[in-house]
Amino acid sequence: MILCGYNYIVLVKHQFTLGIRALKFPIILIDMTKLLEWVFGISVIGAALALVTFDLLDMRLPEACREVARPMPVYLLLVFGCYSLTLVAYGVATFNDCEEESKELQAQIKEAKEDMGKNVLKK
């Protein structure tokens, strides 16, 4: 169950990184809306973490395991938040400014107007 949850996290992060082609979740058997997929995914992770944190199945895991699992929700949110901010900041910084295109367009507009003028086009 934990391994399943961990693999899920890896899959989810992998998806965010790729971003282009949506990978099919291996667990999804029916056609879910995105909302349902998120609810399902978060439930799985939540259940896995709760299982370990509160020792629901009396598995008697080592204390180290529980110590790691306890802050996981907050930690994951923080990591996701920072990752998102970084991606957006990177996107803004690398957003191409099409100076050339603008100049080219202006020149072509002039050319078009002159060309049109020959056809006696009322402007």
Add this chain to the structure above:
Amino acid sequence: MASQKGTHQTRGNGDKYSVLLPTYNERENLPLIVWLLVKYFGESGYNYEIIVIDDGSPDGTLEMAEQLQKIYGEDKILLRPRAKKLGLGTAYIHGIKHATGNYVFIMDADLSHHPKFIPEFIEKQREGGYDLVSGTRYRGDGGVYGWDLRRKLISRGANYVTQVLLRPGASDLTGSFRLYKKEVLESLVERCVSKGYVFQMEMIVRARQGNYTIGEVPISFVDRVYGESKLGGNEIVSFLKGLLTLFATT
């Protein structure tokens, strides 16, 4: 149309491209966009037609379109006017009804989309046999001109949220410079219910749902001075509402 070997000048293998131009108060820009379309289609040798769908513009856009029709011919410039502003989805439906092409371009008539990318769209579509090819501002050489930091930030932020929530399979969802196979456009427009640029988002999401293949071409978006559009609070709110609706229903 006899089929030709791929020389640069003539590319006739039966494909015809209809360009849908919904217009509202584009009297100034219409002759310019038509001139550019004629130039690039002419140079590339593809067969085309331009369909102007004017929503009762008070500034005389339709009269301008009629003059252009006289210059370029009624087989190249088709007019499908409507009485008043009725929305983009219905404009496309109205426009495709008499389109004779098997592929359809949709683009803005205000020169923010440059026809020089049209041959790139066509080549990309042929390369992968895509059902739809979307112009993207966020990848490769794609970009914008005339946006300040605030606008870029909002744009990237909104796009990121959309990618996370919808995982759409395309990098630019609100863009409206696209090439569709005609039957794909018809099928998608019927299924879409949103308005405005959420409509463009919904088209891509529905395409993903229907397992249509999507290709991308980097394009430049030049925000012109001919009409200032501010990205205000209202637009952002309606965008979020549309996004959440798509999130919950697709």
